[in-house]
Amino acid sequence: MAGISPVLEVPFTENGDVDLAGFDRLVHHVLGTGVTSVMFPGFASEFYKLTEAERGLLVGRLLAQTSRRPGVSAIIAVQDHATRLAADHARRMVDAGADAINLLPPHFLTPSRDALAEHIAAVCAAVAPVPVVLQYAPKETATFMAAADIAAIARVHPNLAYVKVESSPPGALIGELLRLDPPLRSVEGYAGLQLPDAIRRGAVGSQPGCSFTEIYLEIWEHFEAGRYDDGDLLHARLLPFISYWMQDTELIIAAEKLISVRRGLFDSPVCREPAHHLDKLEIEMVDRFLGEFADHLPGVTS
Structure with a gap:
């Protein structure tokens, strides 16, 4: 999971x-950028707008491509609220070929911290020794856990291998998780909004959206090579755009889909309702973004 691990979109027809054909093209493109893992389905995939049958079909098509690429891992997300359903779902995904499970803990009706811990432990036990990534997204779920709570689960279930930190800001929790017993590695999410700080505090990867994966890869490569000034500079160019889009999850989904369409990755920017509808100025912002980063994004013309 080191480096950039994008969350795949789901294209819809008009x-x-x-x-399905658009999804296949998107997966082929993203895997061709040089990433070593992808995650699906997440918030960026509009997972909450897909039927169970659609999710299963798309996961199967993704695994068909990742299975042919040595060195590329498929991280399959489990978001079921009921512990029994989540554990069964995770087992089925591993049996189908998932290399890791991304677990979003239950959040409807505010489960207790003990209930959250029991849920996470049950899913980890169901798929051991396959790695589990715990997605900690308090803004989207209003679910809160302390670092010590997570470490207590990991001591019993060592396949709880990573935490996807989407608290705001993420840096303090990333550092705290590394200082625990056992130390827990983190990946940063939230569109890479705080990526430079997360890397400096010990994050081992990032899970942004997938419409401009190449830019995130370039930022990561700068930091990995010790070119911190170059990484900071490229991220600073990106920041005005992602800081606006990340004001709302549906907004960044709509913006990234339009970027993907403009790049020819699939045909329609449609999001299933309820959705954010980009206004004239937001569409112009997407086009400014594409002009600003045209030299970083193959297939984009200025």
Whole structure:
């Protein structure tokens, strides 16, 4: 999971059906950028707008591609609220070929910290020794856990291998998790908004959206090579755009889909309702972004 591990989008046709051919093209493109893992389905995939059958179909198509690429891992997300359903779902994904499980803890009706810990432990036990990534997204879920709570689970279930930290800001928790017994590695999410700080505090990867994966890879490569000034500079160019889009999850989904369409990755920017509809100025912002980064994004013309 080191480096950039993008979360894949789900393209829809103009009438709102899943665009299977578009999804296949998108996966092929993202895997071709040089990433070593991808995650699906996440918030960027509009997972909460997919039927169970659609999710299963898309996961199967993703695994068909990752299985042919040595060195590329498929991290499959489990978001079921009921512990029994989540554990069963995670087992099925591992049996289907998932290399790791991304676990979003239950959040409807505010489960207790003990209930959250029991849920996470049950899923870890169900798929051991396959690695589990715990997605900690308090803004989206209003679910809160302390670093010590997570470490207590990891001591019993060592396949709880990573925490995807999407608290705001993420840096303090990333550092705290590394200082625990056992130390827990983190990946940063939230569109890479605080990526330079997260890297400096010990994050081993980032899980942004997938419409401009190449830019995130370039930022990561700068830091990995010790070119901190270059990494900071490229991230600073990106920041005005992602800081605006990340004001709302549906907004960044809509913006990234339009970017993917402009790049020719799939055909329609449709999001299933309820969705954010980009206004004239937001569409112009996407086009400014594409002009600003045209030299970093193959297939984009200025």
